[in-house]
Amino acid sequence: MIRMAICDDEKDICSFLEEASEKYLEARRMDYSIDVFYSADALRNHLKKGNEYEMIFLDIEMDGLSGVQLGEILRNDIRDDAAKIIYVSWQESYALELFKIRPLDFLIKPLTMERVEAVLELALRLLNQENDYFVYQQGSVQGRIKISEIVYFSSTLRKIAMRTVDEEIVFAGKLDDLVKSLDEELFWRIHKSFIINQMNVKRFEYNNVKMIDGSTLPISQSYRVDIRNKQKKMLK
Structure with a gap:
């Protein structure tokens, strides 16, 4: 309905x-x-x-x-x-x-x-x-979570931390590989270490973004033009 x-x-x-x-x-x-x-x-x-x-x-x-x-x-x-x-x-x-x-x-x-x-x-x-699901692998265990519940992904070395509305889930991988599998209309890369779900943004600012879970994430200089263009595209 x-x-x-x-x-x-x-x-x-x-x-x-x-x-x-x-x-x-x-x-x-x-x-x-x-x-x-x-x-x-x-x-x-x-x-x-x-x-x-x-x-x-x-x-x-x-x-x-x-x-x-x-x-x-x-x-x-x-x-x-x-x-x-x-x-x-x-x-x-x-x-x-x-x-x-x-x-x-x-x-x-x-x-x-x-x-x-x-x-x-x-x-x-x-x-x-x-309403679709994101599927991830933790060792020998496969998990899935609603895409709407994902707030952002972050990475350090070869680990990806997926922040959801309720918890943080860590699994092996690199953001460079992950971003290729995500819908670019929903998931925006704002930094070499962060990919956000733009539907869970609370407020965009010039050099950072406020997420609905209270996190403040940096928009690196190399991604600022791309993010501004995506915002403008949404309003065309």
């Missing part, structure tokens, strides 16, 4: 997004539910009651609470780092403000069916990947 929210104070935009999403999901025979809200305040109240969504189409410019403010509440107060937020706006100037909220995409109005379908395809692919 895909749970989706659409929040925009323009009813025709809500109708377009709802119809486009229904058409896309029904064509793929997927179970879904879609809730529509005409203000960020209404959606905030609904979320604070414990309701959750895998995807949220969220307008930026609304009377009362803005989409940016609601995004900050979702990430920092409600502490939902998993929801895929797709911002919509008439203006492109908001893009840089949204990095700290880690949206999946940023759509410029007027919307088109092609752009909505493309972002739905990306969101569903990432949701599927996050």
Whole structure:
């Protein structure tokens, strides 16, 4: 079941997004539910009651609470780092403000069916990947863990430490080999000794990154341009 929210104070935009999403999901025979809200305040109240969504189409410019403010509440107060937020706006100037909220995409109005379908395809692919498992080998024992639970990998010599939301798991290997087997859209190398799961980033800064487990990891100078380009790509 895909749970989706659409929040925009323009009813025709809500109708377009709802119809486009229904058409896309029904064509793929997927179970879904879609809730529509005409203000960020209404959606905030609904979320604070414990309701959750895998995807949220969220307008930026609304009377009362803005989409940016609601995004900050979702990430920092409600502490939902998993929801895929797709911002919509008439203006492109908001893009840089949204990095700290880690949206999946940023759509410029007027919307088109092609752009909505493309972002739905990306969101569903990432949701599927996050429910997939990473398989690792500890001596003669093989283990697996949900990809969504991996925060980052670090290495020293020929040992890799995998930090998850609950524990640290150490196994033999090199990051240079590991990075080739990981999905580059989810896992970003930020340093010769660190690979992060970008879906578990709390905040990007110029020379470091804050992860959801409280870790602060350095972004080395040789990777800064690549990381900035990846962030910008996410918002195109």
